[in-house]
Amino acid sequence: MFGVLSVKPLTGASSGIGKACAEQFAALGARLIITARRVDRLTDLAETLKATYKIEVLAIELDIQDYAMINKVIDELPDNWKNIDTLVNNAGLALSSDPFQKLELSAIDTVIDTNVKGLLYMTRALLPGMIERNSGHVINIGSTAGHSYYAGGNVYCATKHAVKAVTHCLRIDLAGTPIRVSEIAPGAVKTEFSEVRWQDKARADAFYDKFTPLLPDDIARSVVFCAIQPPHVNVVEIMVMATEQNAPTMITRIGDTAQGGLLR
Secondary structure (H helix, E strand, O other): OOOOOOEEEEOOOOOHHHHHHHHHHHHOOOEEEEEEOOHHHHHHHHHHHHHHHOOOEEEEEOOOOOHHHHHHHHHOOOHHHOOOOEEEEOOOOOOOOOOHHHOOHHHHHHHHHHHHHHHHHHHHHHHHHHHHHOOOEEEEEOOHHHOOOOOOOHHHHHHHHHHHHHHHHHHHHOOOOOOEEEEEEEOOEOOOHHHHHHOOHHHHHHHOOOOOOEOHHHHHHHHHHHHOOOOOOOOOEEEEOOOOEEEOOEEOOOOOOOOOEOOO
16 A cells, blocks of 8 residues: 555546546545646545545646746745655657548647647656666556557557557666556547546547446556555556457447457
8 A cells, every 4th residue: 555655646537547546545644735737626636536535635727838947846845845756657648530641740740749748748757766776666658559569559559559668668677676667558438538638528438338448547546556566576567458449440239240440
């Protein structure tokens, strides 16, 4: 279990998987730094966690695409919040599932800046402190898209393959230290992800129809599982899919007589 002095920053904590992770860590008594761009949701979550679990929560508006902002936030943390022991890199998104030749350049930049550079920026900013304290854990939220390929996946798949590569390479770079690095690779999770991707709520709702998708709490349990292992145990990678998601690119829906595509 977590001691009361543990500090666990979560990116993208205002909704979905990040919010669920915050709730489950809070239930174990962890002190939390929750970050996101939607500060109103973040503040509401912080107040709820403090009232429900009687823990300390620091809610910080943060755009992980901005390295200068990340460093400023870390530099300005109160002294009793600086000893961060677990970083959960959760923030991420997809924008459209168009063929690559039709993608807007702005969408390419946003997805790469968030899913890859944001994760790299957060990790680079916090890792030196972990090394100095000789303790720490980096947990990256990847995706089954980082273990497969599908039509229209292009940039999103590329970013999640990058997350997988960064996770494995980071573990090698940290040889000789006790710092752990893990990846959680979710399949189809019912969050705002698809609505953001397509900017079409009806299409997003239809995607989750006729099968039982994962929920944010399902992924949060895997994150917590990695974090609560004894110091000599590093859970390297967990892939989590719905029972009806038979492969990263195959979902069997009610009434299906043939293999279903992940993005149909």
